[in-house]
Amino acid sequence: MTTRPLPDRSGVPAPRDTRLDPYVGSYAERTHQMSASAVRALFAVANRPEVVSLAGGMPNLADLPLDAIGDTVGRLIVEQGQRAMQYGSGQGEPLLREQICEVMAVEGIAASPDDVLVSVGSQQGLTLLTQIFCDPGDVVLCEAPSYVGALGVFRTYQTEVSHVAMDDHGLDPVALQEAITAGRAAGRRIKFLYTIPNFHNPAGISQTMQRRQQIQQICAEAGILIVEDNPYGLLGFDRDPVPAIRSLDSDGVVYLGTFSKTFAPGFRIGWVLAPHAIKEKLVLAQESATLCPPIFSQYTVSAYLQDYDWRGQIKKFNALYRERRDAMLAGLEAHLPASTSWTRPEGGFFVWLTIPPELDAEAMLPRAVSARVAYVPGNAFYADGLGTRHIRLSYCLPTPEAIIEGTRRLGEVMNHELSINEVFANPRSQHSVQPYEAPGPDQK
Numbered sequence: 001m002t003t004r005p006l007p008d009r010s011g012v013p014a015p016r017d018t019r020l021d022p023y024v025g026s027y028a029e030r031t032h033q034m035s036a037s038a039v040r041a042l043f044a045v046a047n048r049p050e051v052v053s054l055a056g057g058m059p060n061l062a063d064l065p066l067d068a069i070g071d072t073v074g075r076l077i078v079e080q081g082q083r084a085m086q087y088g089s090g091q092g093e094p095l096l097r098e099q100i101c102e103v104m105a106v107e108g109i110a111a112s113p114d115d116v117l118v119s120v121g122s123q124q125g126l127t128l129l130t131q132i133f134c135d136p137g138d139v140v141l142c143e144a145p146s147y148v149g150a151l152g153v154f155r156t157y158q159t160e161v162s163h164v165a166m167d168d169h170g171l172d173p174v175a176l177q178e179a180i181t182a183g184r185a186a187g188r189r190i191k192f193l194y195t196i197p198n199f200h201n202p203a204g205i206s207q208t209m210q211r212r213q214q215i216q217q218i219c220a221e222a223g224i225l226i227v228e229d230n231p232y233g234l235l236g237f238d239r240d241p242v243p244a245i246r247s248l249d250s251d252g253v254v255y256l257g258t259f260s261k262t263f264a265p266g267f268r269i270g271w272v273l274a275p276h277a278i279k280e281k282l283v284l285a286q287e288s289a290t291l292c293p294p295i296f297s298q299y300t301v302s303a304y305l306q307d308y309d310w311r312g313q314i315k316k317f318n319a320l321y322r323e324r325r326d327a328m329l330a331g332l333e334a335h336l337p338a339s340t341s342w343t344r345p346e347g348g349f350f351v352w353l354t355i356p357p358e359l360d361a362e363a364m365l366p367r368a369v370s371a372r373v374a375y376v377p378g379n380a381f382y383a384d385g386l387g388t389r390h391i392r393l394s395y396c397l398p399t400p401e402a403i404i405e406g407t408r409r410l411g412e413v414m415n416h417e418l419s420i421n422e423v424f425a426n427p428r429s430q431h432s433v434q435p436y437e438a439p440g441p442d443q444k
Contacts (some may be wrong), residue, residue: 001356006154008028009222012337013188017183020223020327021393022375024186026257027106028316029136029158030136030156031156035119036372041058041194047230049261050372050375051078051144051349051372051374052398052402052403052405052406052409053373053394053397053398053406054372054373054374054393054395054398054403054406055374055392055394056327056337056393056394056397057088057201057349057350057394057396058265058394058396058397059260059261059264059265059317059349059396059397059402060320060321060324060396060397061264061318061331062076062320063313063316063317063320064263064264064313065308065313067118067336068118069300069304072303072304072307073300075303076299076300076303077080079297083295083299084215084295084296084299085295085296086295087291087292087295088292088293088295088298089292089378090286090287090291090292091116091117091118091138091279091283091286092116092117092118092119092120092271092281092292092293092298093118093295093298093299093302093391094113094307095302096118096269096270096298096299096301096302097114097116097118098113099302099305099410100113100116100118100196100257100271100273101113101116102305103234103257103305103310104255104257104273106234106241106242106311107233107234107241107242107243107244107247108241108243108244108247109243109246109247109255109273110247110250111246111250111273112148114276115270115274115275115279116271116272116273116279117272117274117282117283117286118269118270118271118293118298119269119270119271119272119286119293120170120268120269120270120290120293120294120300121258121260121265121268121269121270122229122231122256122257122258122260122271122272123149123320123396124270124272124286124290124424125256125271125272125282126149126150126153126194126227126229127153127305128155128255128272128282128285128286128289128346129145129192129227129254129272129274129278129282130157130159130380131157131285132152132278132281132282132285133156133191133192133225134158134159134191135189136157136158136159137158137159137160137189137268138159138160138188138189138190139159139160139161139162139183139188139189139190139191140154140159140161140162140190140191140192140193140194140223140384141158141161141162141176141180141183141190141192141193141194142154142161142163142164142193142194142195143161143163143164143166143171143194143195143196143200143203144163144165144166144201144382144386145163145165145166145202145352145378145381145382145387145390146163146194146196146283146292146382146383147159147196147201147381148202148376148380148381150194150229151332151381151383154194154383155383159191160188161384162179162188162190163382163383164176164179164185164193164386166205167346168198168205168223168343169207169208169211169437170197170200170205170207170208170211170212171195171197171207173214173215173218174213174218176215176218177192177218177222180224190222191224191227192224192226192227192254193215193219193224193225193226193227194227194229194373195226195227195229196229196232196246197212197229197230197233197242197244197245197348198232198233198235198236198241198242198347199229199232199233199235199236199345199346199348199349199350200348200350201231201348201349202258202350202352202376202378202381202392203231203307203343203350203352204255204344204345204348204350204351204352205343205345205369206242206346206347207353208242209242209243212243212244212245212248213248215245216245216248216249216252216253220249223227225252225253225254226245226249226252226253226254227253227254227256228244228245228246228254228255229254229256230244230255230256230329231256231257231258231260232259232280232347232348232349233263233282235261235317235318235321235347235348235349236316236318236346236347237289237321237325237358238346239346244275250275251275252260252275252399252430254272254273254274254278255270255272255274256270256271256272257270257272257273257275258270258271259301261267261311261349262310262314263301263304263313263354264312267293267294267297267300267301268297269293269294269297269298269301270418273407282330283318302333305356306372307332314385318347321347321348321349321395321396323396323400324395324396324398324399324400325345325351326400327340327395327400327401327403327404328351328393328395328403328407329342329344329351330404330406331403331404331406331407331408332353333349334404334407334408334411335407335408335410335411335412336353336411336414337356337411337414337415337418340353340354340355340356340414341353341354342354342393348396349395349396350392350393350394350395351391351392351393351394351395352378352390352391352393353378353392353393353399354389354390354400355389355390355391355414356414357422358418359389359414359417359418359421360388360389361375361377361378361379361388361390361391362377362379362388363388364413364414365377367413367417368409368410368413371409371412371413372409373406373409373410373413375391375392375410376391376392376394377390377426378390378392378393380392406423
């Protein structure tokens with residue numbers, strides 16, 4: 001390993017620095033808030049073929065017309081390559097922004113293309129919003145639990161996350177009002193409310209229309225911006241999309257959207273719909289970060305929306321995900337301990353488990369991986385370290401058969417852990433615990 005001398009500040013030769021990272025003292029303060037995503041950290045293990053991964057929320061692209069999309073990409077290069085492979089606008093291509101407005105209209109949003117910023121996935125949109133709004137120590141209100149990627153952004157920009165309780169109908173308006181009142185009384189600066197109203201990641205539940213109206217009214221009266229993150233809104237299994245919060249308020253809501261779930265994540269195209277003044281700041285931040293969003297991806301997504309039945313394709317996705325959701329619920333019912341409960345999502349990708357109080361989801365994960373099943377422990381979705389009695393399971397990518405097998409393996413692990421706890425809780429009991437054996441290499 002090459003080492004570098006530390007700076008000489010005293011006239012005496014400095015000792016050689018043997019740390020792995022000799023620049024550790026030079027990084028910006030905010031880098032100390034950075035940490036690896038719990039979901040990304042699982043990928044190396046979860047992607048092994050023998051592991052049933054119920055962890056990552058990767059869209060299932062099996063039903064996409066890849067041959068037709070390939071033809072489209074070929075035509076783009078031949079017919080429009082000079083433009084499609086050049087630099088573009090920092091705000092995004094005008095035609096795609098018009099098409100994005102047509103997509104949002106399905107959820108009741110009336111918008112102008114001029115108020116849309118194309119981003120590198122909705123994740124970049126959230127990062128840019130946090131960059132332009134938040135100073136260190138500012139408060140962001142978030143559901144409890146909340147999206148791990150959002151928490152990572154807020155942590156990086158040194159914000160304080162104040163979690164707001166949820167119930168079966170979404171964000172609790174009473175808890176929201178209490179959080180605002182308490183924050184203001186403590187002299188804290190609340191910059192915005194971050195919420196995922198549809199098929200929540202990780203909780204899998206949706207806000208009712210009444211809740212959306214209450215949340216919008218509370219935030220409007222308090223002068224607090226709402227950031228509505230909506231990757232899953234069109235992925236409902238048995239109902240039409242509920243109108244977005246943005247449809248209720250064009251001045252107090254910033255809307256984040258993406259094509260990652262309704263088309264394909266590899267193009268990394270999302271968008272931000274914002275009040276005009278905020279949009280102008282976002283364009284400046286976008287140009288500083290990337291000059292422009294990837295223009296070839298924009299042309300490809302635009303051609304897809306123009307040439308293909310994207311609404312019909314979403315219906316195909318929904319049928320595929322509904323089948324996998326049903327397999328997940330059936331597997332949980334058949335294999336998990338009776339003291340476990342879970343949400344029953346009506347769309348999206350995720351089920352949220354509440355496990356028996358004797359268990360710890362994070363501590364149990366290594367044993368689950370040994371049993372060749374992967375999940376995300378619930379504490380990844382809280383900024384305050386809570387959530388160890390929760391697990392996020394994803395049903396979007398595995399086959400129904402793999403999902404059933406994954407829930408069986410998870411149930412075996414949980415039951416074994418409960419048996420061990422029973423022995424330690426009641427040392428005089430006659431309950432015996434068989435040594436746990438992970439599946440052998442020839443077992444499915």
